[in-house]
Amino acid sequence: MKLEVKNIKKSFGDKEILKDISFSVESGKALGLLGRNGAGKTTTIRILMDVFHANSGEILLDGAKFEPQKIQIGYLPEERGLYPKRVIIEQMVYLARLRGIDKKKAVANSKKWLDRLSVGQYEKKLLETLSKGNQQKVQLAATLVCDPDIVILDEPFSGLDPVNSQILKDVIKELIAEGKIVIFSSHQMSYVEEFCEDIVIINQGEIVLDGNLLEIQKECGKNQLVVSGENLSKEELSVLLNNQLADCIEVTGETKQDVIVKLLNGTSKNQLFKRLANIDTLTVEHFEIYKPSLNDIFVERVGE
């Protein structure tokens, strides 16, 4: 399956919320839908779910018009929403039945997912009696109870401890391996890097960056390298490089352990390595192509 969002525009009154949004995602892949608060991610998801109607543009599934009612979609909203005062299994069965699953299967699916997420023992309890983390897991179970083909997860790791995060990671990896389309929205970039092959960054209703994450990282790190010296601190190394290699590199920043440098005037990596090796006061400890983190890319693209 291939889900394509093409040239979506949406306004509320005079305010233009989405300006020509386009992206696509395929089965067995996860797409990271990123953006600052209020960028337009939730509106995009709601249009996808047919809660809002786009002013223009179209959504296609395998080339045909996408009709959300005809396909199972599991949606985990950022604003978690279940009934605190209702029995867990009852509301899960209810949500599954609203998605067209018959009662028997809804009960079976509910039990399956509650067990899979290690909250099966609470099925007859009221939701409000569970801890925040377990409520979060119940919410995820409710998202998956309809055996969705498309899974939309908005901040799924929020409120989970490391053990529960690992359970959720495993589940998401399983979903991707089963060939589901996964759209993943989060501000925790490390999770996005872990699961998503492709990303879309939306800023003020516009796509500012999209494509394959590795290629984006490669492109953003182009002509940049990280260097560290065995006998020098980052500050000392920066001063040294600026003094002795100013004709071929520029120090552009630092990582936790390295200094980031940018190649200038057509200098190749080999040439730089030789020049570094010739500096007597420096013993090169680390020399590698710089691959910026998604967090760095995000901040660079959407930061004020």
Place this chain on the structure above:
Amino acid sequence: MKKFMTVFEFELISYIKNKSYMVTTILIAVIIGALMFLPSIFDMSDMLGIEQTQQQEDTDIDKEEATDTEEESDTFGIVDKTGYLSDTAILEQAFGNAEFKTMDSEEDLKKAVTNEDISAGFYVTDDTSYKYYVLNREMWDENQTVFDTLLSTIHKQIYCQNKGINYQEFAEGYESPINCDAEVLGKDAADNYWYCYALVIIIFMVIIIYGVMIATAVTTEKSNRSIEVLVTSIDSKYLLFGKVFAGTVAVVVQLALIVGAALTGYAFNHDAWGNKLDMLLDIPADVLAAFAIFGIGGFLFYAFLYGVLGALVSKTEDINKSVGSLQMIIMIVYFAVMFQLQNPDGIIMKICSYLPVSSYSAMFVRISMGSVATWEIILSAVILFVSIIFVGWLGAKIYRMGTLRYGNPIKISNALKALKQEES
């Protein structure tokens, strides 16, 4: 339809599992049902004033006399300028258990009243006029009425005496009692009044209480954000319709159980009650049918409006603000119908019986107590049910628009404007 039924079932279960709903329904039904059996279990004939055996009557008469003697007697003062009332025995007989003190002047009379030496005072200037003095007048003070009657009789006697007419003959001829055998061929408003009164109150209370419950159910889904998942799973109109119809069924079941317990219990113990509750509980089937049809219609009409108003706020504490205007309309309708209950064919009731906001009680009252043609009933029902469809349709649109808007309460006028913009 399947999805509507799923929502309906879920919402109805939430009512059934609601302890206060179940306890209220069962407890009230059982208590009312049990009350109906009381006269069959205990002797309540005295309380109900039902005819008793001779022996019981004798005992009661003795008791009554004893009570009369024990009762504290009133003391009145009188200043009589005419001389007709110089014999206070006449006064004491007219006033029953009372003592009269003759006083010399109006001032003495006023002073005695002020000092609370006497309960009240009468200053009689001639056989057609007098002054009545009392310190604090009670709500149901009958002294004037009794004195008016007495003075009027004295006046008639004097008049007859002056004209040479025998008063006894005149009184027998002039004030002959009128015998009348009334036969009501249509409806007797006096008979229908009390159960109409009760049913109008019941439907008013039901709309107010359950309407707010429906609004709360909608707002709660917004405040706990479950609406986020719901609106992506199902068309929002099914959510609204499911809630409203579940609320309606819950109301009908509750009322049917409570009213049913009362009517059935009374039917079994009709004789033991000595027909004393006929005015409340002997409700003709056609009146009950009219109550059911117009009551359910009115409830549905308002339930949709409550649901929509619930969708316009995000916090349950804002509900009262949102539904205030609607509550006001319901209150106005209630008082309009109540004040016109004795005039069911008046112009106000006629107008109210066609308006969807008021026909649920006004038309029901007209059917029960007034004269109304069949075509009028049908027309009113058609207006009501078409209005329900319109309110349901419009409500579903506003509901959809309102459900995902959080923050400050949305005014209904702004909601309609937003809806218009969305449509265009």
